[in-house]
Amino acid sequence: MSWTRKLVPSYFSGAVLAAIGFIVGSQYVWRVIGGANWDFNDPGLIGNFLEQGFLAGFVLMTFGWLIGIGAFKYPLSWMLGLKDPDHNEELRLAGKGDGIIRYFRFTTDHKVVGIQYLVVTMIMLAFGGLGAMLIRTELMFPGAWAFPKETYNTIVTMHGMLMILTVISFFVGPFGNFVIPIMIGARDMAFPRLNALSIAFLIIAMAVYAFIPFMGIGDPITTGAGVQTGWTVYGTLADQTGIGVDALAMAVILAGISSQMGAVNLITTVIAMRAPGMSYTRMPMTVWGSIGASILAALGTASLTVDLVMIISDRVFRTSFFFAATAGDYAGSGYVGGGSAWLTQNLFWFFGHPEVYLLVLPAFGFVMDMASVFSRKPLFGYKTAILGLMGVVVLSFLVWMHHEFVSGFLPELRGFYMASTELISVPTGLIFLVLLGTMWRGRIWMTVTMGFVFAFTWSFLIGGITGIYLSDVPADVQLHGGMFVTAHFHYTIVGGALMGFLGAVYYWFPKMTGRMMDEKIGWISFWGIQIGFNGTFLAMFYVGLQGMPRRVADYSPLFAGGNLVASISAFVLGASVILYFYNVIYSWKAGPIAEANPWGAKTLEWTTPTPVPLENFGEIPVVTSGPYNYAEPATPSGVPARGVEAGPAIG
Amino acid sequence: MEISLGGQGASSHASHIDEEGKVRVGMLFYVVVDIMFALFLVSAYVFLRGVNVNNLWFPDGTQNIDLTQTTFLTGLMVASGLCFVLAHWAVRQGIGGLVKLGITLAAILWIVTLILNVQYMGHLPFTQSGGGFASMYVLFTAYHIYHLLLGLMFVIGITIRALQGRYTRERHMGITTIGYYWYWVVVFGIVGYLLPIILPGPMH
Amino acid sequence: MNSRGHLRTPIILWVVISILLAALYYFLAPVLAQAGVIPPLASDVADNAYQIMAIFTYLSIPVFVGVVVFAAYSLFTFRSHGRPTDIGPQIHGNTRLLGWWLAASFVLITVLYVIGFNGLAQLEAAAPASALHVRVTAQQWIFNYTYTDYNISSSTLYLVENQPVEFTVTSMDVHHSFWIPEMGVKADAVPGELNTFVATPNKLGHYTVRCMELCGVLHSDMNTNVVVETASQFGTWISQQMSVRPASMFAAVQLPEAALLDASGKRS
Incomplete structure (x- = not known):
């Protein structure tokens, strides 16, 4: 039957095997190992059968999913020394001749993976945004009026971690996958199977993540379901809280593996797969930004993974990584001590700080490219921009302890970390120089994308300046851990990374779908987003200065005014984002057909036909000048110019 | 961006895609990711030891690790690595028989190490709940076993391919890149062996 | 119009x-502070x-x-x-501007360093000999204060105007953070570790302690009062407390900390 051949292997068979895997794993532990008398709270046993069952379920679920989608086929045939797949087989795996089903399969074509990533990250963004709306609902009035406090804490945790994972996935996902191989003139990513595997890992990570709110219902030990820790999952609290934290840790480990795979793949693609003549100084800034982010993902993520592995083993195997106290304190609990509560802070923030730059570096790249295209001017200082990006990459590994200024851990080092944190404003400042210089005396074409570039400049400026306040130890001691910090990093991540992302979707939408996004709805949603976003977080700066701690379900009436403004603005923001989503869906179905190069850009992806064929280029182009050479005659759509002499080198 | 089709580009790229270089770079980065993980484990070990000056690190009543056993296990791991080095050298010289011999020996040693490591972990004189040091030590051992298990895929694959005679003097990227992983696992084994010797728990 | x-105009x-x-900020800031944009400042650290x-x-x-x-x-x-329809001037950069930009950045950074x-x-100045010693023990979801100079403990914090206080903060279970917004006092309460903070309250009044680190279900309710009073009021309170103090109450709070201190050689 042909439909069975289409559905096996596919994401559907994967889902079936994943479900079977989860049931087999968890039931095996609960019924077979645990036996008839398994007990939630038996101090005689090492660990907790309930949690062990869930963990075994998650592991087998992952394996079931990977088997079901056929991810093991190639590794197994390689292992057994079978014949290497020939080119035709590779093309079949890339979805040649398949219709819509190739989007629901382990498909190696980087454009298919890019679209899969776009949809998955959009869904993640929608759920994360839903969390934000629920948080703002609770905080609209004092008194924890909407949900119980443990539910609120779970929502805060899930919103935080989900949004972080979403924005991490942006760089390697929609654009890193779809755009970058075409931009550098490659036929695909370096490791197409690894690429398909990375989205598969992200999907299964999200499936595990979805367990969080439902885990721990009816657990007699902890009062509430879900997880109470906030996205920082400090080990001390994570060891103690409800069992939802197991799902959180498992999901984040899987998502971390996904982003590491993506990062390795992206770096390798850029190093080894560039078209002839595409030297490092001819790559668009988007590529540079994504490389910076990939380096951070490859080097930093492991720290979080170690932290989460330790949390799981503390909970399930009764190790004592984060239990510092003497043997007497935990008598009867099975914990001995000898760990350190500071360890979790250091491990988390060693990941945590590079991670926020990971989020924003690709946006730097997008925004600089888009500013250049819509000003019809080359980048103001190509090497300056690279210096800025790479300066941020290097420095971001040297600043993590500014999150621990008040933790009491090695207070002697606070001076150094203050200095390194403030130093990072120099490379970031270079990005602003490049942006302003690029727009100066250009021919500024105000598309919605360009609107997002200006929005990025505005919000990241505010985020950066407030970051200076927080980098200074005496000021940070007062502001640390309050709503001021929340507002600050939302200004950098939403105002920086997300604005860049929303602009980039608008910019590359014609390439991805062959249709233009609606301009009118685009502008309405743009202004809604700006008004809602600034209203929300300026109000949050205000309550932060007043002294409101973050992550509280209930607060003093002193802060009521600011929070009401923040909540109402947040709803405006939410409604505008829904409008943006509507625009994406509507335009995907019924937008006007795009021409091949609607924005007049000079980068390689606009020289390919739309929709981009399998393997992207009929013949691999030979690049003879930089990506911002607007002086050259326009290339006719779809057909690259032939035999053009080498242009001037980019300075 | 100016491009031309079919013409000679400004760059001296001989071929468009460097297939072998691609695999090499990818594997190097994979090993780097793995090294970072190990680096954080080692940092956590040093950290926990540093902040626990006294008894907390390795509580009373737990025994010390058996150095003879760990030395033997590390020796096996190193021997496996050396056999692999021999095979790598042989394939570059084009000595086919030695390649097969070296890879097979290395693989057998790898699998023996894996089995003995699992057994060793099962018979540690303490459990993972025995304090900070014990927790760290078990985590190190578990991570080493994870390395060996994951590497099993490489080991079986490369052995079958070597026995099929698919690695030649000209084409042996598989041996080179899997070598990165192999050597790194050996190095991690040595690190895990030396760390409790250089920075031991306090003796009672 | 040329570039110059x-x-x-800009x-x-x-x-x-x-x-x-800047002028607006200069004139408006005190007004806004009065209106409650920032908490009323009550210590040298906050100032x-x-x-x-x-x-x-x-x-x-x-x-x-x-x-x-x-x-x-x-x-x-x-x-x-x-x-x-046309293109902008194809400027690829300006080395002199870059130089000025970098120079300005570094000058600003240097100013920040000097201030910082x-x-x-000032923040790290050691506590003077006259300082009051308060041990803050956080647990889910209360703070407990032990006056080590007088061997009494309390669940409300009483401080003396213009007398430096040395807080020694620790936790009995998970991470907490001890924060008095009006005094700019903030120190994480880390289980198993001691974290000190020195401040001098300089204004009489009632203030709030808030927990600043998510510590579980009732994190948002972890607020207690701080009372800054005159030396004589404080002396009266102390002598009252010492006379009514039950012997067991102090022991209950002190025990885990005593164990902690003995076990770790580097702390005293």
């Missing part, structure tokens, strides 16, 4: 708006922190205004209506 001509705007904003923030505000006004003015000027002056390290030195 374009530069004049530079004038930049300078004028910066001065206006220090908000003074630094004020200086940072003055420093960031020109930076902020500069970027916004130049971006807005580009937007309004160089805007092309509809799709541009100066403030840090």
Whole structure:
């Protein structure tokens, strides 16, 4: 039957095997190992059968999913020394001749993976945004009026971690996958199977993540379901809280593996797969930004993974990584001590700080490219921009302890970390120089994308300046851990990374779908987003200065005014984002057909036909000048110019 | 961006895609990711030891690790690595028989190490709940076993391919890149062996 | 208009708006502080922190205004209506501008360093001999205060005006953070570790302690009162407490900490 051949292997068979895997794993532990008398709270046993069952379920679920989608086929045939797949087989795996089903399969074509990533990250963004709306609902009035406090804490945790994972996935996902191989003139990513595997890992990570709110219902030990820790999952609290934290840790480990795979793949693609003549100084800034982010993902993520592995083993195997106290304190609990509560802070923030730059570096790249295209001017200082990006990459590994200024851990080092944190404003400042210089005396074409570039400049400026306040130890001691910090990093991540992302979707939408996004709805949603976003977080700066701690379900009436403004603005923001989503869906179905190069850009992806064929280029182009050479005659759509002499080198 | 089709580009790229270089770079980065993980484990070990000056690190009543056993296990791991080095050298010289011999020996040693490591972990004189040091030590051992298990895929694959005679003097990227992983696992084994010797728990 | 001509307007705007904003801030800040934008300051540490923030505000006004003015000027002056038909001047960079930009950045950073390290030195000053010693023990979801000089403990914090206090903060279960917004006192309560913070309250009144680190279900309810009183009021309170103190109450709080201190050789 042909439909069975289409559905096996596919994401559907994967889902079936994943479900079977989860049931087999968890039931095996609960019924077979645990036996008839398994007990939630038996101090005689090492660990907790309930949690062990869930963990075994998650592991087998992952394996079931990977088997079901056929991810093991190639590794197994390689292992057994079978014949290497020939080119035709590779093309079949890339979805040649398949219709819509190739989007629901382990498909190696980087454009298919890019679209899969776009949809998955959009869904993640929608759920994360839903969390934000629920948080703002609770905080609209004092008194924890909407949900119980443990539910609120779970929502805060899930919103935080989900949004972080979403924005991490942006760089390697929609654009890193779809755009970058075409931009550098490659036929695909370096490791197409690894690429398909990375989205598969992200999907299964999200499936595990979805367990969080439902885990721990009816657990007699902890009062509430879900997880109470906030996205920082400090080990001390994570060891103690409800069992939802197991799902959180498992999901984040899987998502971390996904982003590491993506990062390795992206770096390798850029190093080894560039078209002839595409030297490092001819790559668009988007590529540079994504490389910076990939380096951070490859080097930093492991720290979080170690932290989460330790949390799981503390909970399930009764190790004592984060239990510092003497043997007497935990008598009867099975914990001995000898760990350190500071360890979790250091491990988390060693990941945590590079991670926020990971989020924003690709946006730097997008925004600089888009500013250049819509000003019809080359980048103001190509090497300056690279210096800025790479300066941020290097420095971001040297600043993590500014999150621990008040933790009491090695207070002697606070001076150094203050200095390194403030130093990072120099490379970031270079990005602003490049942006302003690029727009100066250009021919500024105000598309919605360009609107997002200006929005990025505005919000990241505010985020950066407030970051200076927080980098200074005496000021940070007062502001640390309050709503001021929340507002600050939302200004950098939403105002920086997300604005860049929303602009980039608008910019590359014609390439991805062959249709233009609606301009009118685009502008309405743009202004809604700006008004809602600034209203929300300026109000949050205000309550932060007043002294409101973050992550509280209930607060003093002193802060009521600011929070009401923040909540109402947040709803405006939410409604505008829904409008943006509507625009994406509507335009995907019924937008006007795009021409091949609607924005007049000079980068390689606009020289390919739309929709981009399998393997992207009929013949691999030979690049003879930089990506911002607007002086050259326009290339006719779809057909690259032939035999053009080498242009001037980019300075 | 100016491009031309079919013409000679400004760059001296001989071929468009460097297939072998691609695999090499990818594997190097994979090993780097793995090294970072190990680096954080080692940092956590040093950290926990540093902040626990006294008894907390390795509580009373737990025994010390058996150095003879760990030395033997590390020796096996190193021997496996050396056999692999021999095979790598042989394939570059084009000595086919030695390649097969070296890879097979290395693989057998790898699998023996894996089995003995699992057994060793099962018979540690303490459990993972025995304090900070014990927790760290078990985590190190578990991570080493994870390395060996994951590497099993490489080991079986490369052995079958070597026995099929698919690695030649000209084409042996598989041996080179899997070598990165192999050597790194050996190095991690040595690190895990030396760390409790250089920075031991306090003796009672 | 050439490049130089374009530069004049935004530079004038930049300078004028910066001065206006700085003046506005100068006159408005005390009013806003009165109106409750910042908590009423009640210690030397808080004064220090908000003074630094004020200086940072003055420093960031020109930076902020500069970027916004130049971006807005580009937007309004160089805007092309509809799709541009020609291209902008193909400028690939300007080394002199880059040099000035970097120089300005480093000058600003140096100023920040001077301010920051100066403030840090004040923050890290050791407690004088006259200091009151308070051990803060956090647990889910209360703070407990032990006056080690008098061997009494309390669930409300009483402090003396103009007498330095050395807080020694620890936790019995998970991470908490001890924060008195009005006094700028903040120290994480880390289980198994001691974290000290020195401050001198300088205003009588009732203030709040808030937990600043998510510590579980009732994190948002982890608030207690601080009372700053005169030395004589405090003396009366102390003697009252010492006379009514049950023997067991102190022991209950002290025990885990005593064990902690004995076990770790480096702390005393």
